[in-house]
Amino acid sequence: MAKGPYSDIVMDHFMNPRNMGEIEDADGVGEVGNPACGDMMKLYLKIEGDRIVDAKFKTFGCGAAIASSSMTTELIKGKTIDEALKLSNEAVSEALGGLPPAKRHCSVLAEDALRLALEDYKKKKGLA
Amino acid sequence: MDRIYFDNASTTPIDKRVLDAMLPYFSDFFGNPSSVLIEEGQMPGKAIDEARERVAELIHAEKGEIIFTGSATESNNLAIKGLALANRSKGRRIIFSDIEHFSILNQADFLTDLGFQIDYVKVDGYGIIDMGDLERKVTEDTILVALIHGNLEIGTIEPIEEVARFLKKRGILLHSDGTGTCGRIPVDVKELGVDTMTLSAHQINGPKGIGALYIKRGTRLTPIIHGGFQEMGYRAGTENVPYIVGFGEAARIAREEMGERMAHLTMLSKKLREGLASSIEYIHFTGHPEKRLPGHVSFWIEFVEGESLLLWLNLNGIASASGSACASNMAAEDEGGLKASHVLTAIGVPPEICHGSITFSLWKDNTVEEVEYVLSVMPGIVKRLRDMSPLYENYKKTGARTI
Ligand code: FES
Numbered sequence: 001m002a003k004g005p006y007s008d009i010v011m012d013h014f015m016n017p018r019n020m021g022e023i024e025d026a027d028g029v030g031e032v033g034n035p036a037c038g039d040m041m042k043l044y045l046k047i048e049g050d051r052i053v054d055a056k057f058k059t060f061g062c063g064a065a066i067a068s069s070s071m072t073t074e075l076i077k078g079k080t081i082d083e084a085l086k087l088s089n090e091a092v093s094e095a096l097g098g099l100p101p102a103k104r105h106c107s108v109l110a111e112d113a114l115r116l117a118l119e120d121y122k123k124k125k126g127l128a
Numbered sequence: 129m130d131r132i133y134f135d136n137a138s139t140t141p142i143d144k145r146v147l148d149a150m151l152p153y154f155s156d157f158f159g160n161p162s163s164v165l166i167e168e169g170q171m172p173g174k175a176i177d178e179a180r181e182r183v184a185e186l187i188h189a190e191k192g193e194i195i196f197t198g199s200a201t202e203s204n205n206l207a208i209k210g211l212a213l214a215n216r217s218k219g220r221r222i223i224f225s226d227i228e229h230f231s232i233l234n235q236a237d238f239l240t241d242l243g244f245q246i247d248y249v250k251v252d253g254y255g256i257i258d259m260g261d262l263e264r265k266v267t268e269d270t271i272l273v274a275l276i277h278g279n280l281e282i283g284t285i286e287p288i289e290e291v292a293r294f295l296k297k298r299g300i301l302l303h304s305d306g307t308g309t310c311g312r313i314p315v316d317v318k319e320l321g322v323d324t325m326t327l328s329a330h331q332i333n334g335p336k337g338i339g340a341l342y343i344k345r346g347t348r349l350t351p352i353i354h355g356g357f358q359e360m361g362y363r364a365g366t367e368n369v370p371y372i373v374g375f376g377e378a379a380r381i382a383r384e385e386m387g388e389r390m391a392h393l394t395m396l397s398k399k400l401r402e403g404l405a406s407s408i409e410y411i412h413f414t415g416h417p418e419k420r421l422p423g424h425v426s427f428w429i430e431f432v433e434g435e436s437l438l439l440w441l442n443l444n445g446i447a448s449a450s451g452s453a454c455a456s457n458m459a460a461e462d463e464g465g466l467k468a469s470h471v472l473t474a475i476g477v478p479p480e481i482c483h484g485s486i487t488f489s490l491w492k493d494n495t496v497e498e499v500e501y502v503l504s505v506m507p508g509i510v511k512r513l514r515d516m517s518p519l520y521e522n523y524k525k526t527g528a529r530t531i
Contacts, residue, residue, distance in 0.1 A: 062454035
């Protein structure tokens, strides 16, 4: 059982972040800054057909921000673009076993980075 | 491995000797000290008297100048509100320094409602009060200044004597929050020239829930808790005898062991600071390099965020504190409650980079081995967080230091 304000899942993703890093030849990149605390997240996507085949992230932020980034990449890998676009920050937060109220915006950061990365992809492909 | 506690600016554990001194006053000597005519009340009354003497000795005050309160926060409230109310016919303006504790700063709205006006005096990059700014801020109407003695977040010790001299000439009172200093470094209230000064027990291995206020003899101060005649009429309520006894014992021990502790802490913090400086790039130490609390090492590190740093230190068994916005208020209702430390902001650290701030506050029981262990894990933690930081990635590509 979690002793602190974070769930065990959050702590697990904080300690062992999944898919941390960069994708050199990414098909879509989304970068967002958080106005609340100045934190930053960058999400890289590799897309084949309409499917996300790989996702990586880099995040400068709190435990919740790192865990949300990590969870987001896990949730979208293998998904189609349309499926990924439906991913909400609530779903990320839920998958993490919940976040303290003050930390919900950290999962919004991940959702925003995902949307920007998908827009970036569409732009590059001339789809948008 | 045992935990390494480097967060002594938050609180310290009760000394075994203090606890032993306290215990009989929960049960054997339970009497009410106000019951002076019966035997049960006499022993507790005497114990309070002795504790008052010990606390007074710690800061070179007289016994009759020490009032026990429920916390340092209460002492700060009693001092500011009490002095303001007692002097309101003389003027309505009060000056707070920008780096006061919340128990001073957050009185502003209440005092404003009562018709006072709060002005703020700046500090320099080391956190030392800006005397030029103070000179500009004092007015004919100014009655009181609050300046913290030793800041627990950045370690800086303020030039209280100089400020007191300046204010005395103008007939302005000075309150100083000595929570971080009383019992940690030599404090002589007569030399400092303060009118009131706050002390805390749990900062020096005494219990939580007990504080004290030094009130210079002859100072007029309006009580804010009304009731019986305890604490010379300044603070009503049946005395918390065991805690007062504990405070007295903690003060005695702190005074006797101060020299030894200071030498030990100075050695430890020098080692810690030098080790961090040589093993971590882009680290910035905060507070004054010399005029600082012994054992206090505070800094911020570029491209890493403080809460993550703090969590990783915690996972490695190390307790520290951070002034990062992200770590500021876990209990807040939403992100609006997150704010970078006002102390770091006041010394000019841009809010977006207050992020990587950490305070290590060491105390008497910390050891060289602990410092060495912390030095051995810090570089790895920083590297790990930098490797996942888009800011660091950006810096490596473009040379940009900030967002
Ligand atoms: S990133 Fe700042 S609070 Fe989460």
